[in-house]
Amino acid sequence: GAVxxxxxxxxICKSGTSVKIECRSLDFQATTMFWYRQFPxxxxxxxxxxxxxxxxxxxxxxEKDKFLINHASLTLSTLTVTSAHPEDSSFYICSANRDSNNxxxxxxxxxxxxx
Amino acid sequence: QKEVEQDPGxxxxxxxxxxxxxCTYSNSxxxxxxxxxQYSRKGPELLMYTYSSGNKEDGRFTAQVDKSSKYISLxxxxxxxxDSATYLxxxxxxxxxxLAFGKGNQVVVIP
Numbered sequence: 001g002a003v004x005x006x007x008x009x010x011x012i013c014k015s016g017t018s019v020k021i022e023c024r025s026l027d028f029q030a031t032t033m034f035w036y037r038q039f040p041x042x043x044x045x046x047x048x049x050x051x052x053x054x055x056x057x058x059x060x061x062x063e064k065d066k067f068l069i070n071h072a073s074l075t076l077s078t079l080t081v082t083s084a085h086p087e088d089s090s091f092y093i094c095s096a097n098r099d100s101n102n103x104x105x106x107x108x109x110x111x112x113x114x115x
Numbered sequence: 116q117k118e119v120e121q122d123p124g125x126x127x128x129x130x131x132x133x134x135x136x137x138c139t140y141s142n143s144x145x146x147x148x149x150x151x152x153q154y155s156r157k158g159p160e161l162l163m164y165t166y167s168s169g170n171k172e173d174g175r176f177t178a179q180v181d182k183s184s185k186y187i188s189l190x191x192x193x194x195x196x197x198d199s200a201t202y203l204x205x206x207x208x209x210x211x212x213x214l215a216f217g218k219g220n221q222v223v224v225i226p
Contacts, residue, residue, distance in 0.1 A: 043216045102212055104149070106158040108158045109157060
């Protein structure tokens with residue numbers, strides 16, 4: 001149990017376009033999901049906390065208008081990178097809390113390359 | 116001082132050896148402690164989850180939490196080449212789902 005999926009796993013796009021990444025909890029409901037960014041050989045950087053039915057909470061320094069997060073249901077959260085630029089190229093990973101004891105399960109990640 | 120300290124130095128061990136990893140932390144409110152394994156270009160996989168102080172064993176893996184010293188450990192017995200990965204410690208407080216991560220330890224098990 002406790003499987004989190006992400007789609008797509010890999011995307012290449014042109015500068016200026018928008019990219020949507022989906023995160024799904026497959027076998028449990030998640031009231032809270034998280035979006036992280038990870039650069040090579042570095043730890044995970046939390047971008048935002050996504051709560052079902054409410055606005056996401058963004059970490060300091062993360063542009064909310066650039067990284068749009070929608071948590072429309074208890075099993076789906078989406079991250080849209082708007083007007084992507086090469087500096088947005090990174091590994092984006094989502095996670096979900098299965099229950100109230102803070103066990104967090106991660107998706108397989110999405111590698112974004114902006115040309 | 117960072118909330119979570121994990122010496123990121125790479126660790127190489129021969130197959131069959133015991134791998135010992137640890138993290139220290141400064142926030143006494145942390146109550147949930149986790150170890151994740153991350154293979155290259157993959158998302159982290161939850162290995163061990165511990166609430167409060169104590170030991171937990173799962174197969175070849177043992178997690179220890181010492182809240183009085185603010186110190187957690189992960190031991191991998193009979194290490195295998197497939198254990199080669201980056202290991203991240205993570206922790207959070209009660210009522211707060213945000214995880215504080217260590218920098219991660221790259222472990223290489225040499226056949």
